[in-house]
Amino acid sequence: MALLSCSLHFSIYNRPFSVASMQFLAILAFLPLLLLLPIFWCFVSVLLAKLGGWERLASKYATDVDPPNSVKSFQTGRLGYVNYSSCLRIAADDTGLHLSVWIPFRIGHPALLFPWDCVCVKSTDDGLLRSMAHLVIDEVDVRIPGKFVADRLPQSSE
Structure with missing residues (x-):
């Protein structure tokens, strides 16, 4: 019985x-x-900054200047091979194009300020819901909503 x-x-x-x-x-x-x-x-976060080109742009365009009050948060864009879905903060004013990410993604991603003379608009794609501007800044492909560069720069002839 003990065995059972x-x-x-x-x-x-x-x-x-x-x-x-x-x-x-x-x-x-x-x-x-x-x-x-x-x-x-x-x-x-640091790896994505390197792969997308953010680190290369930050070496030249990093800024401590606060963006204007017209900054739009939760924007979607693309730098190089990296898609930034609803985590960009973008603003445009007379000094240039302000680009940053919100706090959880800031490691490796300092705020950037691109003077308008350094920004080349390659094309704009009018999509069904929004238009996207294809920019080239220091040989890094940047795609952001077109409303930030509309009426600011002439398109390149490339």
């Missing part, structure tokens, strides 16, 4: 685990994830 009964008993050194010790072990297992997640977030 089976009980599951976890123990270390013949002492059963308590609920508190199991919770402690669960927290210890979860702790490295909490530490690695911010490091991974920073790594990906």
